[in-house]
Amino acid sequence: MEHTTANERTLNKKAHTDSRVLRRLRRDKWLYALLLPGVLYFLVFKYVPMWGVVLAFKNYQPFLGFWKSEWVGLEHFRNFFQNPDFLRLIKNTLLLSFYNLIFFFPAPIVLALLLNEIRVSLYKRTIQTLIYVPHFISMVIVASISYVFLTTEGGVVNELLQQYTGYKIQFLADPHWFRPLIIAQTVWKECGWGTIIFLAALAGVDAEQYEAAIMDGAGRWRQLWHITLPSIRSTIVILLILRMGDVLDNGFEQIYLMTNALNREVADVFDTYVYLMGITQGAFSYSTAVGLFKSVVGVVLVFGSNFLARRFGQSGIY
Known part of the structure; x- marks a missing residue:
């Protein structure tokens, strides 16, 4: 019952x-x-x-089709890990990601904090519009602008260097300049657009906290350190966790456009390697294995970063 x-x-x-x-x-x-x-x-x-x-x-064969191709298990992964290119790709990809985390990730936060201090509304909106524009410019155009400014054959920067120092710098061909150039392009193109989320977070900060801090004699730096940054800390942590998922993803288009025969040793990353092996050489299964490896590492880093964030008292993404 x-x-x-x-x-x-x-x-x-x-x-x-x-x-x-x-x-x-x-x-x-x-x-x-x-x-x-x-x-x-x-x-x-x-x-x-x-x-x-x-x-x-x-072992995908187009004439056999998707299902009838031979099953080879982890063979492509073993070949990739034993390939001499593996360590070079890991090094190039991680270095670019590290520089992005160090130089690009904090840039929108700093810019948003600076914009938040502007009290003249018209001036603030004008600056915001100007810094948003590069986000909508194609990477092809960005690469072309870089070429026009930095080429040794009539480039504006090199012409000025020639005039004032008597020599030119191989910005586009020298491997040592490749990574700084990529980071500079990324900061210029995406920094302004990245401020949108942080400005939205700053708009939610309780104004009474600033009034109370002023009454207690806190200056602008004290207010920034003890009120503003703690208020947007959760937003910063969440975006950092999501950024960790892109550690092995440097973006294909930008790297491909800025790569040439002279800087290829430092320019090859997983994204361009997948294109090279899969599209130009027809190794579809091998390139899929490389892409899957990159995705799995990204997922592991996201979950790992989220776990560490929660251990340190942050909310994380779940």
Whole structure:
């Protein structure tokens, strides 16, 4: 009797939950209709293509097709880890990611803090508009601008160097200049756009805290250190965790456009290597294995960073 009563309670609870969900769907049907294109986008372009990772475990032959190609297990991963290019790719990719974390990641935070101190609204909006514009410029255009300014054959910077110092610098060909150039392009193009999230976080800081700090005699630096930064700390931590997922992802287009025969030794990263092996040489399974390795490392770093953030008392991403 008690068992039957428990089953009835479970069924009634489930029916009540289903009824509540249906009422919510009917009430908010137009909101769910607006959500549908986004859901379809992720299903079609993000989740369905994930079946392609099976290629990493097959010796894919186009004439045999996706399913009939030979299953080789972890062979492509072993070949990749034993390849002399592996250590070079790891070094180049991690160095670029390290420089991005050191120089690019803090840049939008600093810029947002500076913008937040501007009290003239018109001046602030004008600066924001100007620093947002580079984000919408194609990387092809950015690479072209870099070439126009830095080439030794009539480049503006080298012409000035020639005039004042008597010599020119091979910015585009010297391997030592490749990484600083990539970081400089990234900061110039994306720094302004990255301030949007931090400015939104700063807008949510309680103004009464600043008033109380002023009453206690705190200056601008004290307010920044004890009120502003702690208020946006959770936002910084979340974005840092998400950034860790892109440690092995330096972006294909920018690196490819700035690579040439003279700087290739330091320019080759996982993204360009996948393109080289998969598209130009037709090693589809091998390049898929490389891409899968990069994705797995990104997932591990995200979960690891989130775990450390929670251990240190931060909210994390889940």
